[in-house]
Amino acid sequence: MKRVYSRITAIILVILLLAISGCAAKESPKLKVATGTSLIADIVKNVGGDKVETVNIVPPAACPGHFDLKPGDVQKLAKARLFLRHDWQGKMFTKELIESVHNRDLQVVEVAVAGNWMAPPVQKEAVTKIAGILMEKDPSNMAYYKQNADRLVSQIESKGKETLSRLQAxxxxxxxxxxxxxxxxxxxxxxxxxxxxxxxxxxxxxxxxxxxxxxxxxxxxxxxxxxxxxxxxxxxxxxxxxxxxxxxxxxxxxxxxxxxxxxxxxxxxxxxxxxxxxxxx
CATH class of the missing domain: 3.40.50.1980 (Nitrogenase molybdenum iron protein domain)
Incomplete structure (x- = not known):
């Protein structure tokens, strides 16, 4: 009789443990984003925070219009869910090249922001554009991305004013x-x-x-x-x-x-x- 009760107790404990583990909040996987340049990567990291995993392709010291892509560079797209590239990088990242990594889940989005991104007004526009893309592709974290983007835009505005003052002085x-x-x-x-x-x-x-x-x-x-x-x-x-x-x-x-x-x-x-x-x- 004691053995029966012991077995019943053990079964109940197992059921309870399974129920508890099933109710526990599971952490969502990070959105894996590949980027065409460090300009895009920097914004994705700032807006995406701990919700994204970023890998950049073209090295920051290289000319992005004349960079020779190697197989290892292209393979960075293999595990990404989202690939953000500048609109002027289309000749480098052709449809055939992207398809060669055989990643059916990959979504390619062009970031069309004209002007020099080092200038604060252009950087602000780029932040807004990229934040919008992240919110569209990962709506479950929309509020998080928006909060980070708003903070980043405010920082850029302050940085721009401070920088102009230094240059004018x-x-x-x-x-x-x-x-x-x-x-x-x-x-x-x-x-x-x-x-x-x-x-x-x-x-x-x-x-x-x-x-x-x-x-x-x-x-x-x-x-x-x-x-x-x-x-x-x-x-x-x-x-x-x-x-x-x-x-x-x-x-x-x-x-x-x-x-x-x-x-x-x-x-x-x-x-x-x-x-x-x-x-x-």
Missing amino acids: AGAGGVKVLCSDMQQGFLKWAGFDVVATYGRPEELNPQKMQELINKGKQAGVKLVVDNLQSGPDAGKGIAKELGAVQVTISNFPGGLPQTDTWSAALDKNVELLLDALKEVK
Whole structure:
């Protein structure tokens, strides 16, 4: 009889344990997001927080338009549920290439935000756009994403005002520059007077360089600004001919040391520009 009661008790305990474990809240799996550049990855990490798992494909110091994809890079899409890429990355990430990873659950979404994302107004637009995508694809965490996005937008606004004040105090307003076309939007936002722009080093033939030098001399250009990802030394020869200061800044978080976030990358760019302004005669 005692054995029967013992067995019944054991069965009841097992049932209770199963019931308790079944009622326990199960943690939802993280949304796995692959990104085309560190600009998108940084926003996804900030907005997604602990609800997302992010893997980036194009390294931040590389030119995203000329990066040679390797099989290992493409395989980062194999386990992702969502792939966010810039609208201008379509030629790199073709439909055939994406299909080659055989991930039927993968959703590809283009993030179309025009302008230089290092400029705070453009970064705010990008945050809003990416937050909207995350909320649409993962509605169960919509409130969480919105809260993080609102906080991030507020931080960007404050950062933008603070940065402009520093640049204006240093006399950036109206300083005439020649720059990489990839930095034009950021420098205009920062208050510089962009006289002319140029492309990658291979596009700077002798005729183009002479045209830029002539424009620089006529306008009294004092600063030449290169873009790290498209050619860090592209404008050095032009700066030498003009007797101008040359500086290289980055368009992507992580491109320069200790700049893994957009905010840190912005601070570094501004620091480099402020140092350059001190040398401008």
